[in-house]
Amino acid sequence: MAQITYRAGVIPRITFDEVVSPTPGSFRIADTSATGFTIVNLANGYRLVVEGANLQYDVNGIPSQGTVTAVRAENAEGDPIADVNTTPGRPDLNTPTSVAVTTFMSEFATKGTRAALTLVYAGKDQVTGSEEGDRMATYGAGDVMIGLEGNDTFVIGDGVADVTIYGMGLFDDDSASQVDTVEVTGSVSIRSLNAIDRIKFADGGSATKAVQINPFNFSDVDAIEGSSLGVNTLLFTLANEAMELDLSKKAFTNWGRDDQTIRVVANTNTSLILDDHVVGSAFNDSI
Ligand SMILES: [Ca+2]
Ligand SMILES: [Ca+2]
Ligand SMILES: [Ca+2]
Numbered sequence: 200m201a202q203i204t205y206r207a208g209v210i211p212r213i214t215f216d217e218v219v220s221p222t223p224g225s226f227r228i229a230d231t232s233a234t235g236f237t238i239v240n241l242a243n244g245y246r247l248v249v250e251g252a253n254l255q256y257d258v259n260g261i262p263s264q265g266t267v268t269a270v271r272a273e274n275a276e277g278d279p280i281a282d283v284n285t286t287p288g289r290p291d292l293n294t295p296t297s298v299a300v301t302t303f304m305s306e307f308a309t310k311g312t313r314a315a316l317t318l319v320y321a322g323k324d325q326v327t328g329s330e331e332g333d334r335m336a337t338y339g340a341g342d343v344m345i346g347l348e349g350n351d352t353f354v355i356g357d358g359v360a361d362v363t364i365y366g367m368g369l370f371d372d373d374s375a376s377q378v379d380t381v382e383v384t385g386s387v388s389i390r391s392l393n394a395i396d397r398i399k400f401a402d403g404g405s406a407t408k409a410v411q412i413n414p415f416n417f418s419d420v421d422a423i424e425g426s427s428l429g430v431n432t433l434l435f436t437l438a439n440e441a442m443e444l445d446l447s448k449k450a451f452t453n454w455g456r457d458d459q460t461i462r463v464v465a466n467t468n469t470s471l472i473l474d475d476h477v478v479g480s481a482f483n484d485s486i
Contacts, residue, residue, distance in 0.1 A: 201292040201322075202284040203337075207329035209280055211245070214336030214354050215272045216313040218245045218280070231256050233265070238307075244275030247312075251300060262300040269295045270319055281326075281335075293322025313338065313384075317358035337362060345369060350378045353395075356404050357385030366394035366419075383408050392416050398433075400426040411436060414444045425453040436464040441473040446480035455482055462486075 219226045219240040229246075230237040233254050239246040247270055254265035272280040285295055298318045307315035313336075321339035328335055332349035340360040344353050346367060353364050366379030371394070380397040381389075384404025388411040398420055400408045409432040417435070425431045431454075435444055442465040463486040465475040477486055 201289070201294055201324055202287040203281050203324060203326045203335075204284075205281040205326070205328050205333045205335050206279060207331045209274060209278050211274060211280075212332070212334045213245070213280065214334055215247065215270065215280070216311070216316055216336055216338075216356075217334075217354075218247050218272045219312060221308050221311060228256075228260055228262065231260060231262075236262060246273050247271070248273055249300075249303075252297075254300060262304055265300050266297045267300050267303045267319060268297050270316060287325075289325075291323065292325055295319045296321050313356050313358065321358075346379050348377065350380075352380045352382050354382045354384060354401075355387045355389075356383070357387075359385075359387040361388055361390045363391045364389065364393065364395060366396065383410050387411070389413065392420060394419050396420065397422045397424065399424040400431045402427050406430065408432070409434065413437065414442055415440075417444065420449065422450040422452065423454065425451070425456070425459050427453065429458065431459040432462065433460070434462045434464065436467060438466070438468040439471060439473075442466070442475040442477055444476070445478040446484070447478045449480065451480060451482060457483070459483065460485065 219238050225241055227239050227241060228236055229239050235250045237246040237248050249267055250269040251265050251267045255263055257263040269285050271283050296319055303315050303318060306318055317338040323341040324337060326335055326337045326344045328346040328351050330348040332351055333346060334352045336354040337344050338358055342362050344364045351366060355362060364381060378396050379394060380399055381395050382399045382401050384401045386409040390413055393416050407430040408426060411434045414435045414437060461480055461482060461484045463477050466473045
């Protein structure tokens, strides 16, 4: 997909993987052709628009042959939730991965919408918000998310690795007037957080949620919120640079169960001796 730009003014504010779930009886396949089909949420009419090549369908109208080349998302009126540019012509971004439609549909059915989207958008993508408050997601490794103006929520879950997230524009100074949140729904790794105020372990999503964070630029984060159930792990790790991390000034809420842990692993490059400074939290830290 390479470049996804969420639109202002489109209702609902949801991510691509929240458009439809694989629960039997909750969706139908429609608009079938050799170059695409839609997966429609029967409750509200929202749909994933699947683009492909040489697609064929079985007697029940289920995709049985061909490849998926891109996935878009629309509301019930057919308005795109985001614009998807699959050929932005930028060498730093990947085009979508072509995947067999049978693989795509089986991943959707067995592991869910996020897993199916991760197949297609595994490579490097840039996901940009609008000037309003956005709810936006990304899939796969090495992606960049840019929220721009508004109180934005960045939803990251299983399959997201090495993501860089900007709550505002790339070159904006942090502003107290925006509250930008990273919402974690699975096991993820974060390369860099910039102008992010809050990390929230979601109540939904995978049972085990773990965030590995490079602590650079973590100073903007004021608040960390645990999920109501399940394993929450916060892991700070650095290899070659001295760590400066003070967790005592972060506001933790819904935190303190035995299955909620904070780990700090500094100086993993054992050929270096670094001057690491770490102040723990009031909770279950392991340094
Ligand atoms: Ca925004
Ligand atoms: Ca990606
Ligand atoms: Ca923002």
